[in-house]
Amino acid sequence: MAGDKSGVVGIMLIETAQRIDTLPEYLFAKLDKIVARKKEQGIDIINLGIGDPDQPTPxxxxxxxxxxxxxxxxxxxxxxxxxxxxxxxxxxxxxxxxxxxxxxxxxxxxxxxxxxxxxxxxxxxxxxxxxxxxxxxxxxxxxxxxxxxxxxxxxxxxxxxxxxxxxxxxxxxxxxxxxxxxxxxxxxxxxxxxxxxxxxxxxxxxxxxxxxxxxxxxxxxxxxxxxxxxxxxxxxxxxxxxxxxxxxxxxxxxxxxxxxxxxxxxxxxxxxxxxxxxxxxxxxxxxxxxxxxxxxNTPPAYGQSLRNLYQERRDLVVDGLNRLGWKLEKPKAAFYLWAPVPTGYTALSFSEMVLDKAGVVVTPGTGYGQGGEGFFRISLTTPTNRILEAISRISRNIDKAVF
Missing domain, CATH: 3.40.640.10 (Type I PLP-dependent aspartate aminotransferase-like (Major domain))
Structure with missing residues (x-):
């Protein structure tokens, strides 16, 4: 720093506003970082977290x-x-x-x-x-x-x-x-x-x-x-x-x-x-x-074809989880599955365990507020073959006693 005889370079103190200090990291930004680290380690991750459609824009x-x-x-x-x-x-x-x-x-x-x-x-x-x-x-x-x-x-x-x-x-x-x-x-x-x-x-x-x-x-x-x-x-x-x-x-x-x-x-x-x-x-x-x-102005037939795709995936996930011990009903709308975590787990600990053992991202329910404790969410916006693989991995890699 010019004029500084001590030879020590000054460091500017940057203080954020209080509203930023109390702002939590956005849930999916945090998940993205975790997934990126796993991928850097060469781990194949199936992301059933964010609800971002995988189909192309018409x-x-x-x-x-x-x-x-x-x-x-x-x-x-x-x-x-x-x-x-x-x-x-x-x-x-x-x-x-x-x-x-x-x-x-x-x-x-x-x-x-x-x-x-x-x-x-x-x-x-x-x-x-x-x-x-x-x-x-x-x-x-x-x-x-x-x-x-x-x-x-x-x-x-x-x-x-x-x-x-x-x-x-x-x-x-x-x-x-x-x-x-x-x-x-x-x-x-x-x-x-x-x-x-x-x-x-x-x-x-x-x-x-x-x-x-x-x-x-x-x-x-x-x-x-x-x-x-x-x-x-x-x-x-x-x-x-x-x-x-x-x-x-x-x-x-x-x-x-x-x-x-x-x-x-x-x-x-x-x-x-x-x-x-x-x-x-x-x-x-x-x-x-x-x-x-x-x-x-898209013709209605397009919307129906998209709903058919999500309904197929919904049925695959619900049926797959129910075979593992869940007792889920099939939701009537949206492209998400909301399910309770097994006994002995919190929303976060279960999500971390599924990621570590099966390489599958599911979203902890606590990301959606205090009432979400004890639940996790699966998004259906991942290619069908990857959804099937995710269910298979959970079945193969997680101790059945968990369920």
């Missing part, structure tokens, strides 16, 4: 991106709310799929993947000390976004006994009156649970009575099986008065890396998030938005 969507990427008009700044044709396509998709009517100009906005929008909605409405209602098993971003806004989570217990639906009537009155946001997600990640008409009617009434904004994550609405077909939160009377729904093209059209999603519903909530985003980003690349429109 060709007509890629062609649309290619065409629009060659248009110089799309190389300029977009807008945080999203181009109107994209918002109109989302609005039309809701009308066709759920019979929901939305004003594309005021009730729909683009987000850069629903994860981004879900994170920032807390910044739009929560002040330090405000209460946010979360299920005690939940997609981690609901909690992290709220904590970064300085809010205080109240965890609603969900479990197999209540079909992983929160008992809204059990929430203390003083907590309900303090709460500003409530996050729910059906079909559910990580449990695969579904919610019906009765629950959504109760949810809307509860939100109206307590002046709470409902944020429904509908990311898995197009992944369903057997005779089940998930509803949208927005299709129920009063929903657009009390809340919004987040979704995207990620899961339905194998476009997770494209980061194209939306918020839809209450116009005031949509406007507030868009106002925040206008100070943070300048929108998604317009060519990707046009490609997402092509995704939303």
């Amino acid at each position: 060709e007509h969507i890629i062609e649309e991106l290619y065409k629009e990427a060659k248009n110089p008009a799309n190389h300029r700044y977009s807008s945080s709310i999203g181009i109107l044709p994209y918002r109109q396509a989302v609005s039309q998709w809701y009308a066709d799929r759920f019979g929901v009517r939305l004003d594309a100009k005021t009730q729909v906005a683009s987000v850069i993947g629903s994860k981004e929008g879900i994170f920032h909605i807390s910044w739009s409405f929560l002040n330090p000390g405000d209460v946010v209602l979360l299920c005690d098993i939940h997609y981690p971003v609901y909690r992290i976004g709220a904590l970064m806004a300085g809010a205080v989570p109240y965890y609603m217990p969900v479990n197999e006994r209540n079909n992983y639906l929160p008992d809204l009537g059990s929430i203390p009155a003083d907590i309900a009156k303090k709460a500003k946001l409530l996050f729910v997600n059906y079909p559910n990640n990580p449990t695969g649970a579904i919610a019906g008409e009765t629950f959504f009617h109760e949810l809307i009434a509860f939100a109206r009575d307590n002046n709470i904004i409902v944020c429904h994550d509908g990311a898995y609405s197009e992944i369903y099986f057997d005779d089940y077909r998930p509803p949208s939160f927005l299709q129920f009377p009063g929903a657009k008065e009390v809340g919004v729904e987040f979704s995207s093209v990620s899961k339905a059209y194998n476009m997770t890396g494209w980061r194209s999603g939306w918020i839809a519903g209450n116009a005031e909530v949509v406007e507030a998030l868009t106002r925040l985003k206008s100070n943070i980003d300048t929108g998604q690349f317009q060519a990707i938005q046009y490609a997402a429109i092509a995704g939303l």
Whole structure:
């Protein structure tokens, strides 16, 4: 350092903000590091952890991106709310799929993947000390976004006994009156649970009575099986008065890396998030938005072929685990299996044991909140032959006494 006669080079002290100091490492980032170390050791790892579709994006969507990427008009700044044709396509998709009517100009906005929008909605409405209602098993971003806004989570217990639906009537009155946001997600990640008409009617009434904004994550609405077909939160009377729904093209059209999603519903909530985003980003690349429109216009036969694939994998995993001693039912939606760990294990110790002995990654349930202790999650977004190999490895390499 110039002018330093001691010969000791000064070291700058870098201090992160308190909000960063309390921020946990994202679950899948941590898993990625563990898997990378195993691979460096020459170990073949089968990753049944993250829910990232292994199938390619349909060709007509890629062609649309290619065409629009060659248009110089799309190389300029977009807008945080999203181009109107994209918002109109989302609005039309809701009308066709759920019979929901939305004003594309005021009730729909683009987000850069629903994860981004879900994170920032807390910044739009929560002040330090405000209460946010979360299920005690939940997609981690609901909690992290709220904590970064300085809010205080109240965890609603969900479990197999209540079909992983929160008992809204059990929430203390003083907590309900303090709460500003409530996050729910059906079909559910990580449990695969579904919610019906009765629950959504109760949810809307509860939100109206307590002046709470409902944020429904509908990311898995197009992944369903057997005779089940998930509803949208927005299709129920009063929903657009009390809340919004987040979704995207990620899961339905194998476009997770494209980061194209939306918020839809209450116009005031949509406007507030868009106002925040206008100070943070300048929108998604317009060519990707046009490609997402092509995704939303994909013929129904494609969706059915994808569901058939996931249903085949679901059956293989459930049947395979049940042969080992589990007693799992086949979920009606989403591409996850939620299962209890064997006696004597925690969620983390079981996941570590399966990785060490079988070279298979399963996600510990505690990654999804305190209610996930004692469970693990398997994702069905790995090639079928690798899923079969994973079940075979678990069967061969883990002492049957465990099960």
